Amino acid sequence: MNDRELYCMAREAMKNAYTPYSHFNVGAALLCEDGTVYTGVNVENGSFGATICAERTACVKAVSEGHRKFTAIAITSSRGSASPCGICRQFLSEFGTDLRVITGDDADHLVSYTLAELLPDHFVL
Ligand code: THU
Numbered sequence: 216m217n218d219r220e221l222y223c224m225a226r227e228a229m230k231n232a233y234t235p236y237s238h239f240n241v242g243a244a245l246l247c248e249d250g251t252v253y254t255g256v257n258v259e260n261g262s263f264g265a266t267i268c269a270e271r272t273a274c275v276k277a278v279s280e281g282h283r284k285f286t287a288i289a290i291t292s293s294r295g296s297a298s299p300c301g302i303c304r305q306f307l308s309e310f311g312t313d314l315r316v317i318t319g320d321d322a323d324h325l326v327s328y329t330l331a332e333l334l335p336d337h338f339v340l
Contacts (some may be wrong), residue, residue, distance in 0.1 A: 218317050218325050221246055221289040225269075226322070228254035229291055232269065235259060240293040241269035245277055248284035253277040270303040274310070287315040287327075295320035304330065308337040 221244045229242025234257060241257045255273030259266045267275075270290060277285070288307065290297045296318040299307070307314055312331035319325035330337075 216246055216250060216252065218287070218289065218327065219322050221252065221287060222291060222317055222319065222322050222325055224252055224254055225289040225291045228256055229269075229293065232256040232293075233258045236261075236263065236266075238293075241297055242291050243269040243273040244289045245270075245273040245285055246287040246289075247277060247282040248286055249282070251277075251282060253280070253282070268300060268303050270299050271306050274307060278310075283310055285310055285314050287317055289317040291318065296326070299333065301334075304334040305338060308334055312337060 224244035225242040229240050232240035234240050236259050243255045245253045253273045253276040255269045255276060257269045290299060308330055314330040315327050316330055316333060317325055317327045
């Protein structure tokens with residue numbers, strides 16, 4: 216699974232985003248160490264604070280299926296590239312900050328960062 220393939224999976228998943236309030240669709244594809252991929256979308260709620268981001272949807276799906284080791288996450292949005300919000304950065308950091316975060320306006324223009332770069336000195340309990 217290369218970065219482009221993972222990004223394309225996020226792009227495909229994005230079609231399922233539930234966004235009646237913001238109309239801003241986000242898709243994520245999280246690659247587990249064993250090669251399994253879990254996708255996620257943002258799911259909004261009329262009580263806005265109850266909305267869950269695409270990145271956390273993917274992570275929750277993976278963890279609830281028994282996965283805890285992740286190597287990369289691709290993120291895309293209806294406006295092109297998307298950087299994970301602060302809550303998602305912290306949420307993902309629970310499982311390691313070596314995670315590669317891949318985004319870009321399209322599959323031909325990808326950029327990647329480590330989660331450690333995006334969230335230095337993450338909170339640890
Ligand atoms: N959103 C995500 O899915 N991921 C992020 O990292 C930032 C924001 C969603 C939440 C909400 O449905 C919409 O984008 C606007 O904030």
